[in-house]
Amino acid sequence: MKSINKFVKVAEQSGIRHISDFTDDLTDIIQLTVGEIDLPTPENTKQAGIEAIKNNYTKYTSNRGAENLRKTIANFTAAHYGMEFDWRSEIIVTVGASEGIDLALRTLCNIRDEVVIAAPAYPAYVSSTIITGAKPVFVDTTKTNFKMTADTLEAVITPQTKAVILNYPNNPTGTILKHAELAALAKVIIEHDLYVITDDVYDLIVYDDSGQAQSIVTLPNMRERTIVLNGVSKSHSMTGWRIGYVLAPVKIIDQMFKVHQTNVGTATSISQAAAIAALERDADNPQKLVKIFKERKELVTAALDEMGLAYVEPQGAFYIFVNINNLKLSSWEFSIKLIQDYKLAVVPGSAFSADGYIRISYAADKKILAEAMKRLEKAVNDLKIIADS
Template sequence: MRSFINKKVQTIKPSGIRKFFDIASEMEDVISLGVGEPDFDTPWHIRDEGIYALQKGQTFYTSNAGLMELRKAITETLSAKYDLNYSPEKEVLVTVGGSEAIDLALRATLDPGDEVIFTEPSYVSYLPCIQLADGVPVAIPLKEENEFRLTAEELRAAITPKSKVLILSFPNNPTGAIMLKEDLEAIAEIVLEHDLMVITDEIYAELTYYDEAKHFSIAALPGMLERTVYINGFSKAYAMTGWRLGYCCGPEEIMREMIKIHQFAIMAAPTTSQYAGITALRNGDADVEAMRESYNQRRRFLMHELERIGLPCFEPFGAFYVFPNISEFGLSSEEFAMQLIQSQKVAVVPGTAFGESGEGFIRISYAYSIQELKVAFQRLELFVEELRARKQV
């Protein structure tokens, strides 16, 4: 049968996140801190709108680009929060989660051999989506000493005559790193100088904890809106992972081609989810703030615990992950994660699931209750003490 399978697909590795999730699912008394999914239920008023849509029989296809009312709600939200101004008629596409938008943006813009620059550690979908779109991936390993931010020098060094697209993802999964406006200004200057297109994945935009500045999008900088595909969605901020609802915005010419692919592959995002999404955007700010405050409390708790047990970790100001350094133990990230789950029944994700530059780190999600996190860190402390005792023998 292997001869019938596409050779490009054969070379793509399964997600390293799912590997440990599957191991954890088969063990008893495991605390899993691996999956990046909110532990909150979708707020009731958002669920009610989805239920009401079903009761009214709103179960038919929408426009390929999505309900116009939802597209208007998206543009109103982006304008009010991030100073991004798009036409709901021509520059917005509602997708099946943010992941579909990433795939569409790459397939609509890449020709074989075009180079795509992206940062590592990175969300697990970027590399395979680049490969499936016949692009050439060019990873920039980000550094812990720079708080995993992309610097202008790093970007400039990665650019070649074949460079076409830069993928940005801040706040970042898996590191929790953010980019401030001044960081993005330096990046935008190089993007304009080298005539690159940007895909900016801002799915965690609402989940930032930096006191001095709100989240800022590179698309809001002069000259960037017309060369950027902006991606966001409902999964993280509104606890709507299972609703599979995302969106992207960008120049009309690019969006037209993305809609074309979406039309033939998907048709339209789920109708029920789209009606719920309208309510989320128009009436969900208080829910988002309550969840954000809870995540921030957990973030502070984990930073305190990591310091207490002596695991170095830069302070992340976005998403709901910490990315501690475990290199002192002389184990690979995968070995550390495997021994931890076997010894203490705590599941984390090895940093290498997010690219080779994740070696020496693990990702811990704090999208779990404080009680679960307390128990998990008691177990993690025992494991760390055991490893340190071994080193002294």
């Protein structure tokens, strides 16, 4: 038979899903893997979805997204980013922010273009880049406080570099870039005439008093070269509703629309109705989540401190990236051992192109997290005994 697309063949399946699938047939397993909040979708938002069904709002919407949702997003982003995005021409409603990653990369990239990605990296950035025929170029952030810097970015830029992907608050580390750090990156990006894809989906889940993480799109001369990805999945516990959105200048988004129209046509009408309620009537939900996640984060970090495991202090999102290098196992080996012997599932750092670490999601009830930390401590102590013997 004739061959399959070579770029699809070399792209890898998500390591996050792979480790989750590994546990499907196991009982009494604690899952701290997939980035999914355990709390329900807010009540007003749920009711809006129910009402949409009752009112037979079950047909296609405009391919770019329902007009009333795009207007709601425009109002939200005007306050959120402090800049105007035209609801008619600069916004597309997507099937989650994940579709936005695919749209952005397929629109921007030609074969052999290069896309700069900070490692550790969310796996979809890598696989989506490869599928376009472009080349992912990693910036190792382990020696720069898990942040891409102007110097580390400058060091990997070549004539083939097309775009930079930013994701802050970061998955899997929870790090955030401050204004000066963003400004330094922006200077390099402008000098080399690059595009930026900024994944801001966690930007309302932050633990300082700012209420949100700043986006590079808000800096001078960046709007014209930036594609913003955002959505309600994380801020409103709506992963299954699959509503995200992209913001970009007309010259870019008109081309993205061709891909979107061919790929999915439109996001589900019912979910779009719910997203309006999320951004309007349940606008305070992210603040409620932050309060809960702070307590959970403190529980997990206190336990890790007791175990003597180093970790990246999360400034946002709901993950903690833990260094396991002293346990003398690869991150995959350690993760499989945790599942098989201790009934605890975490994601190996190798899934994020960063071996020697594990990612723990603390989007779970505190009782579950407390038991999970007991199991992790038992595993760590057992391995230390073996290593010392």
